[in-house]
Amino acid sequence: MRLALLAAAPIVSILLGFATPATAAETRIPQRALAQAEQLRERALADDTGWKVTESLTTEVGPRLAGSEADARAVAWAKAKFQELGFDRVWTEPVTFPKWVRRSESAAVVGAHAQPLQITALGGSPAGTVEAQVVRFADLAALEAAPDGSLAGKIAFVDYQMPAARDGNGYGKGSAVRSKGPSAAIRKGASGFLMRSAGTDNHRVPHTGITRYDEGLTPVPSAALSIPDADQLARLLARGPVSVRLAVDAGWDGQYTSQNVIGEITGRSRPKEIVLIGGHLDSWDLGTGAVDDAAGIGITMAAAKLIAQLPRRPARSIRVAAFANEEQGLHGGKAYAKAHAADVARHQLSAESDFGAGRIYAFNTGAPEHARAATAQIARALAPLGIEYAPDKGGPGPDIGPLAAQGATWAWLAQDGTDYFDLHHTADDTLDKIDPAALAQNVAAYAVFAYLAAEADGDFGSSAKSGDAAP
Amino acid sequence: MRLALLAAAPIVSILLGFATPATAAETRIPQRALAQAEQLRERALADDTGWKVTESLTTEVGPRLAGSEADARAVAWAKAKFQELGFDRVWTEPVTFPKWVRRSESAAVVGAHAQPLQITALGGSPAGTVEAQVVRFADLAALEAAPDGSLAGKIAFVDYQMPAARDGNGYGKGSAVRSKGPSAAIRKGASGFLMRSAGTDNHRVPHTGITRYDEGLTPVPSAALSIPDADQLARLLARGPVSVRLAVDAGWDGQYTSQNVIGEITGRSRPKEIVLIGGHLDSWDLGTGAVDDAAGIGITMAAAKLIAQLPRRPARSIRVAAFANEEQGLHGGKAYAKAHAADVARHQLSAESDFGAGRIYAFNTGAPEHARAATAQIARALAPLGIEYAPDKGGPGPDIGPLAAQGATWAWLAQDGTDYFDLHHTADDTLDKIDPAALAQNVAAYAVFAYLAAEADGDFGSSAKSGDAAP
Numbered sequence: 037m038r039l040a041l042l043a044a045a046p047i048v049s050i051l052l053g054f055a056t057p058a059t060a061a062e063t064r065i066p067q068r069a070l071a072q073a074e075q076l077r078e079r080a081l082a083d084d085t086g087w088k089v090t091e092s093l094t095t096e097v098g099p100r101l102a103g104s105e106a107d108a109r110a111v112a113w114a115k116a117k118f119q120e121l122g123f124d125r126v127w128t129e130p131v132t133f134p135k136w137v138r139r140s141e142s143a144a145v146v147g148a149h150a151q152p153l154q155i156t157a158l159g160g161s162p163a164g165t166v167e168a169q170v171v172r173f174a175d176l177a178a179l180e181a182a183p184d185g186s187l188a189g190k191i192a193f194v195d196y197q198m199p200a201a202r203d204g205n206g207y208g209k210g211s212a213v214r215s216k217g218p219s220a221a222i223r224k225g226a227s228g229f230l231m232r233s234a235g236t237d238n239h240r241v242p243h244t245g246i247t248r249y250d251e252g253l254t255p256v257p258s259a260a261l262s263i264p265d266a267d268q269l270a271r272l273l274a275r276g277p278v279s280v281r282l283a284v285d286a287g288w289d290g291q292y293t294s295q296n297v298i299g300e301i302t303g304r305s306r307p308k309e310i311v312l313i314g315g316h317l318d319s320w321d322l323g324t325g326a327v328d329d330a331a332g333i334g335i336t337m338a339a340a341k342l343i344a345q346l347p348r349r350p351a352r353s354i355r356v357a358a359f360a361n362e363e364q365g366l367h368g369g370k371a372y373a374k375a376h377a378a379d380v381a382r383h384q385l386s387a388e389s390d391f392g393a394g395r396i397y398a399f400n401t402g403a404p405e406h407a408r409a410a411t412a413q414i415a416r417a418l419a420p421l422g423i424e425y426a427p428d429k430g431g432p433g434p435d436i437g438p439l440a441a442q443g444a445t446w447a448w449l450a451q452d453g454t455d456y457f458d459l460h461h462t463a464d465d466t467l468d469k470i471d472p473a474a475l476a477q478n479v480a481a482y483a484v485f486a487y488l489a490a491e492a493d494g495d496f497g498s499s500a501k502s503g504d505a506a507p
Numbered sequence: 508m509r510l511a512l513l514a515a516a517p518i519v520s521i522l523l524g525f526a527t528p529a530t531a532a533e534t535r536i537p538q539r540a541l542a543q544a545e546q547l548r549e550r551a552l553a554d555d556t557g558w559k560v561t562e563s564l565t566t567e568v569g570p571r572l573a574g575s576e577a578d579a580r581a582v583a584w585a586k587a588k589f590q591e592l593g594f595d596r597v598w599t600e601p602v603t604f605p606k607w608v609r610r611s612e613s614a615a616v617v618g619a620h621a622q623p624l625q626i627t628a629l630g631g632s633p634a635g636t637v638e639a640q641v642v643r644f645a646d647l648a649a650l651e652a653a654p655d656g657s658l659a660g661k662i663a664f665v666d667y668q669m670p671a672a673r674d675g676n677g678y679g680k681g682s683a684v685r686s687k688g689p690s691a692a693i694r695k696g697a698s699g700f701l702m703r704s705a706g707t708d709n710h711r712v713p714h715t716g717i718t719r720y721d722e723g724l725t726p727v728p729s730a731a732l733s734i735p736d737a738d739q740l741a742r743l744l745a746r747g748p749v750s751v752r753l754a755v756d757a758g759w760d761g762q763y764t765s766q767n768v769i770g771e772i773t774g775r776s777r778p779k780e781i782v783l784i785g786g787h788l789d790s791w792d793l794g795t796g797a798v799d800d801a802a803g804i805g806i807t808m809a810a811a812k813l814i815a816q817l818p819r820r821p822a823r824s825i826r827v828a829a830f831a832n833e834e835q836g837l838h839g840g841k842a843y844a845k846a847h848a849a850d851v852a853r854h855q856l857s858a859e860s861d862f863g864a865g866r867i868y869a870f871n872t873g874a875p876e877h878a879r880a881a882t883a884q885i886a887r888a889l890a891p892l893g894i895e896y897a898p899d900k901g902g903p904g905p906d907i908g909p910l911a912a913q914g915a916t917w918a919w920l921a922q923d924g925t926d927y928f929d930l931h932h933t934a935d936d937t938l939d940k941i942d943p944a945a946l947a948q949n950v951a952a953y954a955v956f957a958y959l960a961a962e963a964d965g966d967f968g969s970s971a972k973s974g975d976a977a978p
Contacts, residue, residue, distance in 0.1 A: 095742045098622030105621065150576070151569030151795070154934065239710050240794070240934035264937040268795070271566045271938075323711070324622070324739070463625065463711035466735040 063407040063494030065414070072346065072491075073417045073484045080342050080480035087472045089117060090334030090393075094324040094467045101321035102361035103135030103292035110317050111295045114333070114358045118299030121341040123356070125302065128295035131360035131371040135292040136160060138321060139285040141259060143230070146279050149272055155230070155259040156322060157284045158214060159246040159364055164257040166191060166228035167281040172273050176213050182224045191228035191280055192221035195270055197263070200236040204391065204453040210234035211245065218258040219250040228282045229258040232266035237458035240264055244320050245461045246364045257284040294318075294360040296368045301340050303490060304349040310379075311489045312355045312386040312444075313339065313482055316362035316435055323465030327456060331470060331478070332389035333358055339482035343490075350490035352384060359435040362390065369435030373442055380443045380500040385489045387447040388433025389478065392459070393470040394452035396481045399423050400430040401447045402440065404497040411496075414488045421481050426450070443501045447489070449481055534878040534965030536885070543817065543962075544888045544955045551813050551951035558943045560588060561805030561864075565795040565938045572792035573832035574606030574763035581788050582766045585804070585829040589770030592812040594827070596773065599766035602831035602842040606763040607631060609792060610756040612730060614701070617750050620743055626701070626730040627793060628755045629685060630717040630835055635728040637662060637699035638752040643744050647684050653695045662699035662751055663692035666741055668734070671707040675862065675924040681705035682716065689729040690721040699753045700729040703737035708929035711735055715791050716932045717835045728755040765789070765831035767839045772811050774961060775820040781850075782960045783826045783857040783915075784810065784953055787833035787906055794936030798927060802941060802949070803860035804829055810953035814961075821961035823855060830906040833861065840906025844913055851914045851971040856960045858918040859904025860949065863930070864941040865923035867952045870894050871901040872918045873911065875968040882967075885959045892952050897921070914972040918960070920952055 097113050100106040111128065118126040136159055143153040146167060168191045173179040175196040194217050198210030211234050218229045233243035242262040249255040259282060261269060272278045297317060303309065315332020319325020340354045359368030369388075376383070385401055399418050401411045408427070415425030430448030432440040440446045459465045489496065568584050571577040582599065589597040607630055614624040617638060639662045644650040646667040665688050669681030682705050689700045704714035713733040720726040730753060732740060743749045768788060774780065786803020790796020811825045830839030840859075847854070856872055870889050872882045879898070886896030901919030903911040911917045930936045960967065 091742070095739060096620050096746070098616075098620065098739070109619075145569075148580075149567050149569065238939050240712055240937070241710065264935075264939050267939055268566060268569070268937070271562070275567070464735070466711070466739070468709050468735050468738055 061406065061494055063410040063492050063496065065410050065488050065492045069488055069491035070413065070417055073488050076342060076346065076487055077421065077480045077484050080483045081476050083338065083342060083476065083479065084472065085341055086334040086338035086475045086479040089337050090326065090330045090470060090475065091467060092117065093330040093333055094326045098324045099321045100317065100319050100325060102133065102294060102318040102364055104321065107294050107318060111297055114297035114317055117337065118297065121337060122344055123299035123301060123340065125300040128297050129371065129375050130293050131296055131368050132291055132293045133361050133364065133367040135289050136364060137286060137289045141284050141286065143259065143280055143282045145272060146281050153265045153269065153280065154240045154242055154262040156242040156244045157286045158258045158260060159244055160248055161258040161284050161286050162255040163285045163287050165283040166257055167279060168227055169277055169279050170269065170273060172270060176217055176220065179217060179220050184223065185225045187221060188225035190226055191230055191282060192224065192226040193230040193269060195232050195266055197232060198234055198236065198457065200454055200457060202452050202454050203450065204456060207234060207457060214245050214247050218247050218256065219253055222249065222253045222256055226256060228256050230282065231260050233260040233263055235263060235457050235460065235462065238263055239464060241462040241464045243461040244322055257282055259284060296360050296372055297358040299340065299356045301344045301349065301354040303351050303353040305351045307353050308382055309352040310355045310383050311352055311486045312357060312383050313486050314357035314359060314435065315389050316368060317358040318361045318363055320363055320461050322461065322463040324467065326465050326467045326470055327392040327459050328461065328465055329390045331393035331475060335389045335475065335478040335482055338479045339486055342483045343487050350487055352490035354486050354490055362435055366434055366438060370438045372435065373438035376439065377442060380439065381498050383439060383444040383498050384496045385447040386432065386436045386439055386444050387449055388436045389449065389482065390433050391451040391453050392456040393475050393478065394454065394456065395474045395477050396421065396423050396449045396451050398426040398429065398450035399448065400426045401496060402445050407494065407496045410492050410494065414485055417484050417488060418481055421477055423481060443499050445496045445498045447485060449485060451478070532877065532965055534881040534963050534967065536881050536959050536963045540959055540962035541884065541888060544959055547813060547817065547958055548892065548951045548955050551954045552947050554809065554813060554947065554950065555943065556812055557805040557809035557946045557950040560808050561797065561801045561941060561946065562938060563588065564801040564804055565797045569795045570792045571788065571790050571796060573604065573765060573789040573835055575792065578765050578789060582768055585768035585788055588808065589768065592808060593815055594770035594772060596771040599768050600842065600846050601764050602767055602839050603762055603764045604832050604835065604838040606760050607835065608757060608760045612755050612757065614730065614751055614753045616743060617752050624736045624740065624751065625711045625713055625733040627713040627715045628757045629729045629731060630715055631719055632729040632755050632757050633726040634756045634758050636754040637728055638750060639698055640748055640750050641740065641744060643741060647688055647691065650688060650691050655694065656696045658692060659696035661697055662701055662753060663695065663697040664701040664740060666703050666737055668703060669705055669707065669928065671925055671928060673923050673925050674921065675927060678705060678928060685716050685718050689718050689727065690724055693720065693724045693727055697727060699727050701753065702731050704731040704734055706734060706928050706931065706933065709734055710935060712933040712935045714932040715793055728753055730755060767831050767843055768829040770811065770827045772815045772820060772825040774822050774824040776822045778824050779853055780823040781826045781854050782823055782957045783828060783854050784957050785828035785830060785906065786860050787839060788829040789832045789834055791834055791932045793932065793934040795938065797936050797938045797941055798863040798930050799932065799936055800861045802864035802946060806860045806946065806949040806953050809950045810957055813954045814958050821958055823961035825957050825961055833906055837905055837909060841909045843906065844909035847910065848913060851910065852969050854910060854915040854969050855967045856918040857903065857907045857910055857915050858920055859907045860920065860953065861904050862922040862924050863927040864946050864949065865925065865927065866945045866948050867892065867894050867920045867922050869897040869900065869921035870919065871897045872967060873916050878965065878967045881963050881965065885956055888955050888959060889952055892948055894952060914970050916967045916969045918956060920956060
């Protein structure tokens with residue numbers, strides 16, 4: 037996932053949630069539905085569908101970089117899996133984006149202390165080989181404060197270590213190094229860019245992730261060092277000048293059309309009204325995308341399947357979206373918002389699971405005043421799962437952001453992300469890192485939330501903003 | 508380190524220790540020396556020389572595969588470091604061995620579930636590219652039980668998971684897969700060999716290590732999968748036939764002469780009698796060889812340096828050996844034993860630190876009856892460090908094995924190796940994995956042990972075995 041939108045959550049909350057008129061009839065969830073949700077919760081905790089779906093995607097498809105051969109295999113997998121799980125409707129919606137290809141990457145200290153360094157190119161990096169002296173900066177601000185031209189013929193190295201946190205807040209500053217560092221370095225004259233990975237582990241697995249170069253700049257090869265390698269480079273630099281050879285073969289290669297893959301459990305009485313949940317189908321190429329974001333696919337597919345197995349369908353439809361190419365710019369989420377611009381008001385509540393596979397610890401929605409009581413009812417139904425109601429927190433998951441910006445009300449199921457940035461965007465993002473019991477807790481929470489939202493009498497405040505058709 | 512000798516420790520103990528006549532005068536350590544050792548122990552716990560030496564070797568030299576360009580840099584580093592630390596004598600002794608070179612390696616599942624696999628070639632593997640169906644075996648015995656010829660045109664995959672243990676005993680069976688698996692596979696007709704790494708971590712860092720091919724067999728490309736990749740391959744194989752493309756470019760390339768680098772603190776009254784401690788200077792190429800075995804070099808160099816800083820030299824000399832090429836067959840230890848075949852009896856006690864940087868928890872020597880009391884005296888001096896006397900356990904460290912086989916008495920300072928095989932022979936063997944406080948405990952233990960052995964009145968039973976000049 038990308039956290040830019042999460043960081044903006046309070047603003048989104050103000051804009052979308054509490055700004056809506058509070059004159060609507062109060063939304064309530066019927067007692068019968070709450071009783072049903074209790075059974076659903078217990079059944080979900082004992083069910084392994086979420087695990088099986090996650091295992092299937094990570095094993096059979098493996099890494100699935102947007103635009104790669106595996107992207108198409110992932111789309112086929114998702115369609116087949118929705119059908120196998122008994123969804124009522126399964127379809128795809130096209131998502132077109134520029135395709136980035138990683139071919140090879142390497143780096144090494146040259147000279148008296150010659151040794152290889154473990155790196156990975158940042159998504160969007162161009163190809164190129166640079167051998168140059170390295171200039172270290174403690175953080176992005178220090179790089180930005182360097183005199184213009186001072187890095188001519190040099191490699192900039194931003195050595196910022198992001199901290200771990202349950203809510204992942206350290207990633208705001210950590211990922212800013214990746215998104216803004218290369219352009220800042222180019223403006224100072226640098227011919228290459230290195231950063232300490234935006235991560236919290238201590239393994240030789242560098243963290244990739246998308247970067248972008250500001251208009252008018254000539255991109256330079258840009259890569260992240262694993263955290264032990266950043267330590268090593270910093271120690272060497274403390275001894276004197278260090279030159280590094282950085283070689284990246286990667287780049288943009290035309291356009292590619294992937295698909296958002298969507299499955300729906302059709303509502304019994306208000307089938308055109310939707311509770312939208314999902315995750316993203318693509319992953320970075322280094323790992324098998326287990327916590328980012330096969331888990332989100334597994335959690336939400338399983339939650340909907342468990343709802344479908346109830347004695348009767350909920351009033352509204354439950355829609356599960358497996359979004360295309362989240363990693364390189366929310367392409368799937370943006371395409372969904374554009375395709376469904378006319379349906380915004382029909383999306384009652386929308387939530388994406390894209391912060392790993394840790395237990396959910398907090399819940400909220402961006403619903404306006406008339407639906408706060410219903411939000412609190414859902415929170416009470418989630419409480420036995422160890423989830424607290426956090427009425428002043430949260431925001432939309434990344435691919436929900438564009439739809440929320442058009443007026444759809446978000447729901448937020450906050451996962452414990454303490455370990456998430458140990459794995460995120462690395463080769464270590466593999467199935468073994470997922471705790472099946474924690475995954476089942478996620479499935480239970482999504483099942484309860486989606487079911488109750490689909491049974492609520494009254495709405496959650498979604499309404500299309502005029503003149504705001506698509507981001 | 509390699510554990511074949513550790514596994515054989517009880518036998519070595521019987522052969523070398525208790526078989527010597529018990530008629531010699533009883534060896535005792537003077538009270539004055541015991542008092543001095545207490546001060547030495549406390550000073551060592553507060554000293555960071557061991558850390559600084561370990562940091563210096565891993566940072567400035569980095570990975571140092573035997574025979575590589577970095578091997579020569581490591582030798583130069585060790586000579587300079589001994590001198591910088593104030594050793595009385597510093598010299599080198601040549602060690603010649605076949606040179607193995609790793610150029611590249613890759614593997615990928617091909618076909619419907621196409622995806623890369625993280626592998627590393629086993630040391631000694633030849634070059635070659637094989638694309639073939641994979642046949643899985645749960646362990647080495649299962650491979651050995653396969654019918655002759657049954658693997659023709661196939662890649663054998665031994666999927667044995669070694670367990671973690673404080674004393675590393677799981678490595679006996681784990682490393683046997685590496686040493687014996689390739690030859691067993693070739694005898695069954697296989698054209699390639701894959702194994703689950705002999706390791707205990709869950710990261711995408713495969714474990715390398717030396718293998719050998721039995722005489723008369725044509726070697727095939729042989730590699731270890733990281734543990735998550737072995738899991739993945741096993742899951743895919745559970746679904747049906749899997750083909751893998753395995754490409755290794757590596758091989759033997761002539762002879763190389765490296766050096767055992769030796770520093771000595773000259774004894775005040777019996778300078779020709781020696782307490783030998785040390786570690787090995789080479790490492791595998793994937794990490795920076797921090798726990799294997801820069802730590803051993805740092806611990807033993809620092810221990811001797813602290814002894815040299817005492818008001819007066821101990822009676823005997825303290826010799827620190829930085830052994831060449833332990834990893835590919837104890838070449839340094841064998842060369843030392845050969846060069847010092849005539850001096851065996853002068854080596855009072857000999858110990859190598861080569862099991863990481865975890866705390867020492869047990870102590871023993873292979874000394875005969877007349878030196879058991881002195882061994883117990885040393886153990887009592889070590890007890891405040893949390894070290895227990897284990898009078899029926901232990902054996903020589905790997906590079907001490909050849910000298911011990913010629914009659915030198917070993918000492919054993921057992922390190923906690925619970926996490927050792929998380930790191931051993933992987934890219935993750937880097938400085939950040941070492942706890943400076945645990946390292947200082949090791950330095951304190953080696954300093955106390957070496958000092959007391961060098962001050963003992965009477966010997967520890969070393970005596971050259973006739974007709975056993977060199978292994």
